[in-house]
Amino acid sequence: MEKWRAADRLLKFSSRFASAVNWNNSCKSKQGKYFYSVATTVHRNPLFSSISPDDISYFKTILGERGVVQDALALDAANTDWMGKYRGSSKLLLQPKNTEEVSQILKYCNSRCLAVVPQGGNTGLVGGSVPVFDEVIINVGLMRNILSFDKVIVSGVLVCEAGCILENLISFLDDEGFIMPLDLGAKGSCQIGGNVSTNAGGLRLLRYGSLHGSVLGLEAVLANGTVLDMLGTLRKDNTGYDLKHLFIGSEGSLGIVTKVSILTPPKLSSVNIAFLACEDYTSCQKLLLEAKKKLGGILSAFEFLDSDAMSLVLKHLDGVRNPLPPSIHNFYILIETTGSNETFDKENLEAFLLHSVESGLVANGVLAQDINQASSFWHIREVITMHPHFVVSSKSPILLWRVLWNWELTLGVYLKLS
């Protein structure tokens, strides 16, 4: 399809879908426990149909019995977001096995005016993957094939279906001597299609940049069932408009991502991790700039918590211990370097830390001595939002917000907290 026409159609055909989804999300926000703007009641849009027995029968002809889920337990899980903050009342969960099935489902839902909500690993923190009312849930979890990995011409381009679990892709690439350009605490459950649709940043954004840079191509199905093939594998394709970027971060509102082509960097052998404490926010910012300059290309992560976040993690989460002496500091930083020379990388990081302590930027710090210690450092960062108990037990929503803000900061957004 000629690309600008495709864009035009994409936005026309998806408008109803988009408005439905956006409306759902906004509604969800307003129902959210931790939403602080004026609450308003949102009613189900009467323009959307309700599921009829005929719809069920039709979906069974497309997906078979197993692909049409009406079981109460399964529906309950699919209706609830990962933090237990939002709950929908969908009566139907569809599990397509390939792009064609996704296309047939959407085409039919569009013709019947049935609202849908795309769902991947359902690990989102803002309720975008669960229904508000009785939308049809389309979960692409069964689409989990790795289609190709190109190491012959050393491009490191991985092409896979949207339902692939991030951790499985990481393991697959590890065996090939490559890594995924993104990593998340939710890697064990989240799916690459969802990562792309939400433009997940994750722990490697500082080093490998955003998905707009590393996703080379996509296949997506529009609301009317049209399959948009943008599954290129070139690092630079300037033919026509680069429509795939509209789908990166659009939360499924323009269509459902079904296949992903992503550029993966080679795995480097030498990894070093330090956990530091700073007394003020300005020092954290200066430390980041210094790290970028002094650690050059080996800096692979710079993560950030404030003392409230740290206290909450230590108080409420099992198996988390403070690597530093138990005095209270205002801010904590995790620094990771990834390079190709064990000896030099370690010396380089040690010299940087020594200089940072001497210059007063860092109040205290410790360097991981082995892989277990390294994992325990990362564990602190990864579990911040990984434990529902943490959210539920949090006495102060403000603290949670700060955790999330800090989390954004670690993604390189540099939000001004003051």
Place this chain on the structure above:
Amino acid sequence: MEKWRAADRLLKFSSRFASAVNWNNSCKSKQGKYFYSVATTVHRNPLFSSISPDDISYFKTILGERGVVQDALALDAANTDWMGKYRGSSKLLLQPKNTEEVSQILKYCNSRCLAVVPQGGNTGLVGGSVPVFDEVIINVGLMRNILSFDKVIVSGVLVCEAGCILENLISFLDDEGFIMPLDLGAKGSCQIGGNVSTNAGGLRLLRYGSLHGSVLGLEAVLANGTVLDMLGTLRKDNTGYDLKHLFIGSEGSLGIVTKVSILTPPKLSSVNIAFLACEDYTSCQKLLLEAKKKLGGILSAFEFLDSDAMSLVLKHLDGVRNPLPPSIHNFYILIETTGSNETFDKENLEAFLLHSVESGLVANGVLAQDINQASSFWHIREVITMHPHFVVSSKSPILLWRVLWNWELTLGVYLKLS
């Protein structure tokens, strides 16, 4: 403007504009000296109006006398592409000084159905910046203000007008201790707006990725004069659709980019360059993968020429000499590392080169001993397409194509030449 509606309007309002520009480009290609598909004659689309004295008067009321150029010499330069391959016959060159003027020009041209062609530094190699017939040329070269550079919160975000010359931005950032994430042979003339509109890759793509990753925001004017403000400075903004990506690489066909916000990395002190020779293409590919693994994060450029390209450069371009002994090799590679530790980086590159020679991947090679030698290595790469004489004098267009293909390869596209 609510973003998805903006996208819808963008594509609707720009359709006429887009079709005009695309049609022009395709026409240009078919007229191009080095285009080998079946030639077809393309006639001016009669739907477009011709410029009248009233139009000129109107433009003068917007831009003043100086912004409305009808001088034959200036028009001749603006009608001709940088390689002298394509020539238009525009009678009018407009030079707006700000976004509002661009908006007024486009709104008027749209209402009068006057075809336009946006022009930046006019350094493109495919004639995209010159008219085919009598389109109005809109050159943003007078919009050259640096609007802000944020180093206070260490984000390194530069915001500037589209007409800023790339080399001027590089110099500005150099004084601030930062660098542009892209660098081109044409840096002395090309403009950042044009770089973004053509999604220029350049010499630093390998290290800093594509503009889809480093451009944080844009301001653009649509064909109907609507100003689309997408000039964000956050590294990750998932609110609504990321429309700016439609403008990156769309060659001005959706609108004219007027402002750019771009993420710039800190400048690193240690730079080392080597010029190598390989006997076969597979070795070049293996060498790239090895470089990515062994040089880790300090690898900043990996450039490629084949023997034909090298011979043409040595034969036709002044001040270019072969750094290697004058025996003929099939392929040549330029490798650059950029890091923060002079001693280690040099040792690391030397060790890598030694290993590559021993393993037979590299036939011969030399390491730049000083800044002059480094510049002379880069000169070979940069002048490939910088000298019109080179193109004109090329006896074999096939060779030129191969040069361009190789150029693409160096951009990390890994085109299969076989």
